[in-house]
Amino acid sequence: MISKKISPPNCDTCDNKDSIILCSMNKSELAEFSKTKSFNVYKKGQIIFYEGNQPHGLFCIKSGKVKVHKMGGEGDDQIVRFVKPGGLLGYRALLSNEPYKASATALENTLICYIPKNDFIEQIKKNGQLSMLTIQMLTNDLKAAEKRILNMAQKPVRERIAEALLLIKECYGLENDEQTIAAILTRREIGDVAGVTTETTIRTLSEFKAEKIIKLDGKKIKILNMSRLVKLANIID
Amino acid sequence: MSELLPYITHLKQNPLFDKCPEIILSKNLKGVEKISFQKNDYIIKQSSPYNGVYFINKGVAKIIKGENENHSSIIRYVVPGELIGVSSYIFENNYTFSAIALEKTETLFMPADNFQQMVSSNSESALELMKILCYNIYLIENRTNGLFYKTTKQRVIELLISLCQINGRGQNPHTLSYNLDDIASLAGTTKNYLYKVINELSKSDILTLTKQSIRINNLQRLKFIGEHEN
Numbered sequence: 001m002i003s004k005k006i007s008p009p010n011c012d013t014c015d016n017k018d019s020i021i022l023c024s025m026n027k028s029e030l031a032e033f034s035k036t037k038s039f040n041v042y043k044k045g046q047i048i049f050y051e052g053n054q055p056h057g058l059f060c061i062k063s064g065k066v067k068v069h070k071m072g073g074e075g076d077d078q079i080v081r082f083v084k085p086g087g088l089l090g091y092r093a094l095l096s097n098e099p100y101k102a103s104a105t106a107l108e109n110t111l112i113c114y115i116p117k118n119d120f121i122e123q124i125k126k127n128g129q130l131s132m133l134t135i136q137m138l139t140n141d142l143k144a145a146e147k148r149i150l151n152m153a154q155k156p157v158r159e160r161i162a163e164a165l166l167l168i169k170e171c172y173g174l175e176n177d178e179q180t181i182a183a184i185l186t187r188r189e190i191g192d193v194a195g196v197t198t199e200t201t202i203r204t205l206s207e208f209k210a211e212k213i214i215k216l217d218g219k220k221i222k223i224l225n226m227s228r229l230v231k232l233a234n235i236i237d
Numbered sequence: 238m239s240e241l242l243p244y245i246t247h248l249k250q251n252p253l254f255d256k257c258p259e260i261i262l263s264k265n266l267k268g269v270e271k272i273s274f275q276k277n278d279y280i281i282k283q284s285s286p287y288n289g290v291y292f293i294n295k296g297v298a299k300i301i302k303g304e305n306e307n308h309s310s311i312i313r314y315v316v317p318g319e320l321i322g323v324s325s326y327i328f329e330n331n332y333t334f335s336a337i338a339l340e341k342t343e344t345l346f347m348p349a350d351n352f353q354q355m356v357s358s359n360s361e362s363a364l365e366l367m368k369i370l371c372y373n374i375y376l377i378e379n380r381t382n383g384l385f386y387k388t389t390k391q392r393v394i395e396l397l398i399s400l401c402q403i404n405g406r407g408q409n410p411h412t413l414s415y416n417l418d419d420i421a422s423l424a425g426t427t428k429n430y431l432y433k434v435i436n437e438l439s440k441s442d443i444l445t446l447t448k449q450s451i452r453i454n455n456l457q458r459l460k461f462i463g464e465h466e467n
Contacts, residue, residue: 070382078382095364096371101378124367125360132357136327138370143324143333145377146302150310152384152425195384 008039009062009113016086020137021060021115024130025123033123038114042106049090051103058120059089064110065171069192070102079192081144082107082171091134092141094120107183152195155234161204162233164194165214165221180222241266247345251292251318253369256361265355268348274298274338281321281336283309289348290322296342297403299419302334309335311423313376316403323369326352339415380425389426393434394463396424397444401453411453420451438462 011030014022025033039062042048048059051071066083080102083089093100094117124131151160165181168190172183191201205221208214213229215222223229245262248254254262272291274280280291280298297316303309312334315321321336326349347355356362383392400413400420413420421431435451438444443459445452453459 070378080378092371092374095367096375097368098371098375101375121364124364128357128360131360131363132327135356135363135366135370138367138374139324139327142370142374142377145374145381146312146324146334149312149377149381149384150302152381195381 006039006041006111008034008037009111010034011037011113014062016060016062019060019086020088020130020133022086024127024133029123029127033115033119036116036119040112040114042110042112044106044108044110046106048104048106048110048112049100051101052099054099055090055093055117057117058091058094058115059104060113060115061085061087061089062111062113064112065107066104066110066112067107068102068104077192078195079189082167084171088137091120092138095134095138148195157194157196157200158204158207158232159234160194160196161190161201162208162213162229164190165223165229166233167193169223174223177222179224180217180220184219186219244269244345247292247294251320253320253362253365254355254359256365257355257359261355261358265347265351268346268351270346272344272346274342274344276338276340278338278342279335280338280342280344281332281334283333283335284331287322287325287330287332287349289346290320290326290352291336291344291346292320293317294343294345297339298336298342299339300334300336311419313373313423314339314400314403320369323366324373326356326366339419384425389424389430390434391463392424393420393426393431394438394459396420397451397453398456398460398463401456411456413451413453414449415451 011022011025011034012027016022021033022030042064048066049055061083063085066087066089068080068083068089069077070080071077083104089104089112090100124134151163155163168183168185169181172181174180175182187201187205188198190205191198194201196204205214205216208229209216211228213223213225213232215224241263244266245259248257248262249259268289271294274296283302293315295317297314298321299314300312300321301309302312315336322332324334325332356366383395387395397413397420400415401411417428417431421428424431435444435446438459439446441458443453443455443462445454
């Protein structure tokens, strides 16, 4: 394999326009930010930070995908969320000045910018728009957490697994056939997203297959009937 | 100005506004009022228009959320010092949850525009609000994790312990006057299973169930069982 040196990205020319940092700062602020940040490449499966460690900075994903996951008492994993390019990692621990409440792992080769804690906090203090966008991001996180616990308490397993498949599709996208989810996840990982055991995940996916909602090809999942899957997920906001 | 002083004093006691200059506070007190709620009164109704936030001064309220009233779950309890409505603060036209007083509850209501003005004009308040949101998210994610990994009995015991801690601010920290349906909902179990756990614990005299309340007789023992239950 030939490795190639990657130059640190410039915030001003970054194409992740959705990032709250990029859309809340002017050119000179972005140039200033670019000077203080550092940049790292994480390989697939590499841990970005561990649950329980103290945060010292903010991670901003340039490219690639990351899962945020929590360990259970028995060493099991629960996937809390996926983060895509433009998304931030570690901001809650940073803002609340607490250790990380979850770990983050690269799901594929991922490029991440790292902004020192003080620079981020100072920017929030002086930039009202960034401050409001951060609050908005947190209220969205709160709604997502509430929705997740309601799902766990109220939604049947079939609905939760259907929703997990849609979430994974949303994060990874589809392959060229516009049907196959562009990700290779184990049944256990799908169960971790839905909050059900691996055995239940295997059984439910088989049911979906028998009902011709999906087609299973090893670890690949092809969605044959999207409207039925959406209906099954019974997504409410 | 003197009639505003109690409100300013009250708001300054809250971490959200303790660093906020008095001049900003006093400019934003129009419409701020004390509102009391009786037991079972709705403080906020889900889907009603968002018009402000409530600071809890006294009493306890539950936050519930769901598709409709008959199909809703308790998200959490709120106690004195906490505020309700922040999750609807930005870009929300309606409250996305209901808040119901579980006992006589006194609140300080602050209209949406004032709250917005106070937070946006004071970076320390904005940072404090972020901390509050982070803490609320953590509490919910922790409970979600518990639903996934802990046994039902463990969840019930942990909930009873946390309700004792909530009650710790009152007169009788070990007497829990909560509805059993609510406790079951918060623990993510059925009322029948909750009864089963309570009966089991009352046989060992760890707690006593009466018509009105659950009395925790041996908190240390309850904690021990919770930690060693598998």
